[in-house]
Amino acid sequence: MDPDQIRVHKDKSFDLSGPSIEVLVGHPPDDATTTFSVHESLIRGASRFFDKALRGEWLEARTRAVPCATDAATFEVFLHWLYRRALPVRIDSPGHEGNAEYLALARAWVLGDMVQADGFRDAAADAMIRKAASKAADGATWFPVGGVIRYVYDNTAQGAQVRRLLVDLYTHHGHGNWISEWAKGEDLPKEFLMDLVVGLLDKRTSPNRGFVSGLAGCEYHEHAPGECYRARKRAP
DSSP states (O other), rough: OOOOGOOOOOGGSSSOOOOOEEEEEOOOSSSSOEEEEEEHHHHHHHHHHHHHHTSSTTTHHTTTTTEESSSSHHHHHHHHHHHHHHHHHHHOOOOHHHHHHHHHHEEEEEEEHHHOHHHHHHHHHHHHHHHSSSSSSSSSSOOOOOOHHHHHHSSSSSOOOOHHHHHHHHHHHHHHHHHTTSSOOSSSOOOHHHHHHHHHHHHSSSTTTTTTGGOOOTTTOOOOOOOGGGOOOOOO
Protein backbone atom coordinates (compact mmCIF):
# COMPACT_ATOMS: atom_id res chain seq x y z
CA MET A 1 0.00 0.00 0.00
CA ASP A 2 1.14 3.54 -0.72
CA PRO A 3 2.25 5.01 2.64
CA ASP A 4 0.31 8.18 1.78
CA GLN A 5 -2.89 6.12 1.85
CA ILE A 6 -2.41 4.80 5.39
CA ARG A 7 -3.81 8.00 6.92
CA VAL A 8 -7.27 9.10 5.76
CA HIS A 9 -9.79 11.61 7.02
CA LYS A 10 -12.47 10.30 9.35
CA ASP A 11 -15.23 11.06 6.84
CA LYS A 12 -13.61 8.44 4.57
CA SER A 13 -14.28 5.65 7.07
CA PHE A 14 -17.06 3.06 6.69
CA ASP A 15 -19.97 2.58 9.06
CA LEU A 16 -19.30 -0.93 10.36
CA SER A 17 -21.74 -0.74 13.25
CA GLY A 18 -24.91 -2.81 13.46
CA PRO A 19 -25.71 -6.37 12.41
CA SER A 20 -24.51 -8.37 9.44
CA ILE A 21 -26.61 -10.20 6.87
CA GLU A 22 -26.01 -13.29 4.78
CA VAL A 23 -25.88 -13.25 0.99
CA LEU A 24 -26.57 -16.60 -0.69
CA VAL A 25 -24.54 -16.51 -3.89
CA GLY A 26 -25.07 -18.95 -6.75
CA HIS A 27 -27.57 -20.21 -9.31
CA PRO A 28 -29.62 -22.89 -7.53
CA PRO A 29 -30.57 -25.61 -8.14
CA ASP A 30 -27.84 -26.08 -10.78
CA ASP A 31 -24.96 -24.67 -8.72
CA ALA A 32 -24.04 -24.93 -5.06
CA THR A 33 -24.72 -21.81 -3.01
CA THR A 34 -21.91 -19.97 -1.25
CA THR A 35 -22.81 -17.91 1.82
CA PHE A 36 -21.14 -14.57 2.49
CA SER A 37 -21.54 -12.33 5.53
CA VAL A 38 -21.45 -8.55 5.12
CA HIS A 39 -22.31 -5.56 7.26
CA GLU A 40 -25.90 -4.61 6.54
CA SER A 41 -25.35 -0.86 6.65
CA LEU A 42 -22.46 -1.11 4.19
CA ILE A 43 -24.20 -3.17 1.52
CA ARG A 44 -27.50 -1.32 1.83
CA GLY A 45 -25.72 1.98 1.42
CA ALA A 46 -24.10 0.80 -1.82
CA SER A 47 -26.93 -1.21 -3.42
CA ARG A 48 -30.56 -0.24 -3.94
CA PHE A 49 -31.36 -3.93 -4.56
CA PHE A 50 -30.13 -5.03 -1.14
CA ASP A 51 -31.62 -1.98 0.53
CA LYS A 52 -35.08 -2.79 -0.81
CA ALA A 53 -34.78 -6.51 -0.05
CA LEU A 54 -33.97 -5.83 3.61
CA ARG A 55 -36.81 -3.49 4.47
CA GLY A 56 -40.55 -3.83 4.79
CA GLU A 57 -42.29 -7.18 4.73
CA TRP A 58 -40.00 -8.97 2.31
CA LEU A 59 -38.99 -12.49 3.31
CA GLU A 60 -35.32 -11.49 3.15
CA ALA A 61 -35.93 -8.78 5.76
CA ARG A 62 -37.14 -11.44 8.20
CA THR A 63 -34.61 -14.18 7.43
CA ARG A 64 -31.67 -11.77 7.08
CA ALA A 65 -30.54 -13.78 4.04
CA VAL A 66 -30.65 -12.45 0.48
CA PRO A 67 -30.16 -14.65 -2.63
CA CYS A 68 -27.89 -13.22 -5.32
CA ALA A 69 -27.64 -14.90 -8.73
CA THR A 70 -23.98 -14.49 -9.56
CA ASP A 71 -20.78 -16.49 -9.09
CA ALA A 72 -18.77 -16.47 -5.88
CA ALA A 73 -15.63 -14.99 -7.45
CA THR A 74 -17.51 -11.97 -8.79
CA PHE A 75 -19.31 -11.40 -5.51
CA GLU A 76 -15.94 -11.46 -3.73
CA VAL A 77 -14.84 -8.63 -6.01
CA PHE A 78 -17.96 -6.71 -4.96
CA LEU A 79 -17.24 -7.31 -1.26
CA HIS A 80 -13.64 -6.22 -1.68
CA TRP A 81 -14.84 -3.01 -3.30
CA LEU A 82 -17.35 -2.43 -0.48
CA TYR A 83 -14.66 -2.65 2.19
CA ARG A 84 -11.54 -1.49 0.34
CA ARG A 85 -12.77 0.54 -2.65
CA ALA A 86 -10.53 -1.54 -4.91
CA LEU A 87 -11.10 -4.32 -7.44
CA PRO A 88 -8.76 -7.33 -6.96
CA VAL A 89 -8.70 -8.43 -10.59
CA ARG A 90 -5.41 -7.15 -11.98
CA ILE A 91 -3.57 -9.41 -14.44
CA ASP A 92 -0.50 -7.99 -16.17
CA SER A 93 0.04 -10.97 -18.47
CA PRO A 94 -0.42 -10.33 -22.21
CA GLY A 95 -2.78 -12.09 -24.60
CA HIS A 96 -5.64 -14.34 -23.60
CA GLU A 97 -4.36 -14.70 -20.03
CA GLY A 98 -4.60 -10.96 -19.50
CA ASN A 99 -7.99 -10.91 -21.22
CA ALA A 100 -9.32 -12.73 -18.16
CA GLU A 101 -9.11 -9.43 -16.26
CA TYR A 102 -11.47 -7.81 -18.76
CA LEU A 103 -13.88 -10.72 -18.30
CA ALA A 104 -13.74 -10.35 -14.51
CA LEU A 105 -14.48 -6.64 -14.87
CA ALA A 106 -17.34 -7.35 -17.28
CA ARG A 107 -18.83 -9.73 -14.73
CA ALA A 108 -18.39 -7.09 -12.04
CA TRP A 109 -20.17 -4.50 -14.22
CA VAL A 110 -23.10 -6.87 -14.80
CA LEU A 111 -23.37 -7.66 -11.08
CA GLY A 112 -23.27 -3.97 -10.22
CA ASP A 113 -26.04 -3.32 -12.71
CA MET A 114 -28.13 -6.21 -11.36
CA VAL A 115 -27.92 -5.16 -7.70
CA GLN A 116 -28.13 -1.45 -8.60
CA ALA A 117 -24.76 -0.63 -7.07
CA ASP A 118 -23.98 2.32 -9.30
CA GLY A 119 -20.59 3.14 -7.79
CA PHE A 120 -19.34 -0.44 -8.13
CA ARG A 121 -20.64 -0.70 -11.69
CA ASP A 122 -18.95 2.55 -12.73
CA ALA A 123 -15.71 1.55 -10.97
CA ALA A 124 -15.65 -1.61 -13.11
CA ALA A 125 -15.97 0.51 -16.26
CA ASP A 126 -13.18 2.80 -15.07
CA ALA A 127 -10.98 -0.23 -14.39
CA MET A 128 -11.51 -1.44 -17.97
CA ILE A 129 -10.36 1.95 -19.22
CA ARG A 130 -7.32 1.93 -16.93
CA LYS A 131 -6.34 -1.55 -18.11
CA ALA A 132 -6.71 -0.53 -21.76
CA ALA A 133 -4.43 2.45 -21.10
CA SER A 134 -1.82 0.39 -19.22
CA LYS A 135 1.00 -1.74 -20.58
CA ALA A 136 1.11 -5.46 -19.90
CA ALA A 137 4.22 -7.40 -18.90
CA ASP A 138 5.34 -7.53 -22.54
CA GLY A 139 5.28 -3.73 -22.85
CA ALA A 140 2.22 -3.68 -25.11
CA THR A 141 -1.33 -2.57 -24.45
CA TRP A 142 -4.04 -5.21 -24.80
CA PHE A 143 -7.74 -4.70 -25.36
CA PRO A 144 -10.80 -6.88 -24.64
CA VAL A 145 -11.45 -9.60 -27.20
CA GLY A 146 -13.39 -12.81 -27.65
CA GLY A 147 -15.62 -13.94 -24.84
CA VAL A 148 -15.63 -10.53 -23.15
CA ILE A 149 -17.68 -9.13 -26.02
CA ARG A 150 -20.11 -12.04 -25.95
CA TYR A 151 -20.54 -11.88 -22.16
CA VAL A 152 -21.27 -8.16 -22.15
CA TYR A 153 -23.81 -8.32 -24.97
CA ASP A 154 -25.50 -11.41 -23.56
CA ASN A 155 -25.94 -9.84 -20.12
CA THR A 156 -26.68 -6.18 -20.75
CA ALA A 157 -29.49 -4.22 -22.34
CA GLN A 158 -29.31 -2.10 -25.47
CA GLY A 159 -27.91 1.30 -24.56
CA ALA A 160 -25.71 0.03 -21.70
CA GLN A 161 -22.66 2.25 -21.37
CA VAL A 162 -20.31 -0.74 -21.11
CA ARG A 163 -21.39 -1.74 -24.61
CA ARG A 164 -20.51 1.73 -25.84
CA LEU A 165 -17.13 1.47 -24.11
CA LEU A 166 -16.27 -1.74 -25.97
CA VAL A 167 -17.41 -0.31 -29.30
CA ASP A 168 -15.39 2.87 -28.74
CA LEU A 169 -12.26 0.87 -27.86
CA TYR A 170 -12.61 -1.06 -31.11
CA THR A 171 -13.49 2.02 -33.14
CA HIS A 172 -10.51 4.08 -31.99
CA HIS A 173 -7.87 1.41 -31.33
CA GLY A 174 -8.93 -1.75 -33.16
CA HIS A 175 -7.28 -3.71 -35.94
CA GLY A 176 -8.81 -6.24 -38.30
CA ASN A 177 -7.03 -9.15 -36.61
CA TRP A 178 -8.96 -8.43 -33.40
CA ILE A 179 -11.92 -9.87 -35.28
CA SER A 180 -10.23 -12.35 -37.62
CA GLU A 181 -7.63 -13.87 -35.27
CA TRP A 182 -8.49 -13.07 -31.66
CA ALA A 183 -12.18 -13.93 -31.67
CA LYS A 184 -14.34 -16.84 -32.69
CA GLY A 185 -17.50 -16.29 -34.69
CA GLU A 186 -19.68 -17.17 -31.73
CA ASP A 187 -17.93 -14.48 -29.67
CA LEU A 188 -19.18 -11.68 -31.91
CA PRO A 189 -22.90 -10.96 -31.46
CA LYS A 190 -24.73 -9.35 -34.36
CA GLU A 191 -25.62 -6.39 -32.15
CA PHE A 192 -21.95 -5.72 -31.43
CA LEU A 193 -20.99 -5.90 -35.09
CA MET A 194 -23.83 -3.51 -35.98
CA ASP A 195 -22.75 -1.08 -33.25
CA LEU A 196 -19.15 -1.33 -34.45
CA VAL A 197 -20.03 -0.65 -38.08
CA VAL A 198 -22.04 2.42 -37.10
CA GLY A 199 -19.18 3.61 -34.89
CA LEU A 200 -16.60 3.19 -37.65
CA LEU A 201 -18.75 4.95 -40.24
CA ASP A 202 -19.50 7.83 -37.91
CA LYS A 203 -15.83 8.15 -37.01
CA ARG A 204 -14.91 9.22 -40.54
CA THR A 205 -14.40 12.94 -40.90
CA SER A 206 -16.54 12.84 -44.07
CA PRO A 207 -17.46 10.35 -46.79
CA ASN A 208 -14.92 10.11 -49.64
CA ARG A 209 -17.20 11.19 -52.46
CA GLY A 210 -14.42 10.93 -55.03
CA PHE A 211 -13.74 7.27 -54.32
CA VAL A 212 -16.11 5.77 -56.90
CA SER A 213 -15.09 8.12 -59.69
CA GLY A 214 -11.48 7.09 -59.13
CA LEU A 215 -12.17 3.39 -59.72
CA ALA A 216 -10.99 2.89 -63.27
CA GLY A 217 -9.04 -0.35 -63.01
CA CYS A 218 -9.84 -3.96 -62.26
CA GLU A 219 -9.92 -3.70 -58.44
CA TYR A 220 -13.13 -5.71 -58.13
CA HIS A 221 -12.75 -8.10 -61.08
CA GLU A 222 -12.26 -11.83 -60.57
CA HIS A 223 -10.21 -12.49 -63.74
CA ALA A 224 -6.54 -13.37 -63.95
CA PRO A 225 -4.02 -10.62 -64.74
CA GLY A 226 -4.29 -9.36 -68.32
CA GLU A 227 -7.61 -11.06 -69.04
CA CYS A 228 -10.03 -8.21 -68.49
CA TYR A 229 -12.99 -8.21 -70.85
CA ARG A 230 -12.31 -4.56 -71.63
CA ALA A 231 -9.00 -5.48 -73.26
CA ARG A 232 -10.63 -7.91 -75.66
CA LYS A 233 -11.53 -6.86 -79.16
CA ARG A 234 -15.15 -6.73 -80.14
CA ALA A 235 -16.42 -9.38 -82.50
CA PRO A 236 -16.44 -8.13 -86.10
